[in-house]
Amino acid sequence: MYWCAASSNGNGEMVLQKWQSILNHVANIHHGHGDQFQECQHGPLEERAWIKQGSMAHDELKSVVNGRMLVKDIKKLSPGQQTSGLEAFHKVVCHFAPKMVHFFHSQMNARLYLAALHFNENSSREQAVDKNGTPMYSISYPKGRKGEGIAKEVKVNYYIKFISEYVDQLMEEVLLHRQVHQTYSQARIYRNLERARPGPLSTSTPRRPKQDIIENQICCFNRL
Incomplete structure (x- = not known):
């Protein structure tokens, strides 16, 4: 699905045709998918057990691939931006x-x-390497993969290489303000922190008189 979106340059109909070509691909049919996506883009494939069209397995897969909400939404997939x-x-x-x-x-x-x-x-962060310069990976075993491992890049340790950069800058700023302003109150006035502070959310709408609220509550119970 990610490849369908990333390789279609924002063309929703192309995304859909690539996605629905799965039904042909698993049945060893790699041509004639649609007017915009006519054939698979993979190279030669080795021999394997294909799913026959019309079989129960193919019908089950078809019900998933052609799900009404999925077919409607898949055209709107972003070609480049993901939420991860x-x-x-x-x-x-x-x-x-x-x-x-x-x-x-x-x-x-x-x-x-x-x-x-x-x-x-x-x-x-960059990918970490071992002493021989080989990129490092870790293996995880998600429940949904039924024991199949997934390789994940091991990143460099940010506690050693990265975190000190912005922390050091913040500490320098704190020490500078401590030297200029003798008290926290003086620093607070200098930064004008009160200016940007919004009022409580409850004050954004006018409040009804207390007596009206009580009478409305009593009327609600009387109707019951």
Whole structure:
């Protein structure tokens, strides 16, 4: 599915035809898929057991490939941008600002800045190599693969090579402010932190009088 989207340059109909060509490919039919995608792009294939068209296995696969919602949505797949990076960033945010802990606006703002700094500093780490210069991989065994291993690149250790860069800059900034401003209150006024702080969400709409709320509650119970 990823290849279908990445190789179609945003052409939704092409994405769909490539996806539906699976039904022909597994039956050893590699031509005549559609008007835009007429043949498979792979090279010669070795002998294998193919799925016969009209068989129960092929019909089951067909019901999945041609699922109504899937066929509708697959045309909208992004050709280049995926959500894995965003999901990785959200994981970093949850590390700096856990959802089970309450933070005020200024605290949350600072923690989001830290998460962004940390992610930007470490999201493009190079693959680690061993002493012989060979790229390193780790093997994981997801439940959905039924024991089949997946190779994942081992990245360089960011605690050693990367994390100190932005942390050192932050510490230098803290020490500089400590020398210029003798107290936290002075530094707070200098940074004008109160200016950007929004009011509570509950104040964004006008409040009904207390008596009206009570009377409405009583009427609701009387109707029951």
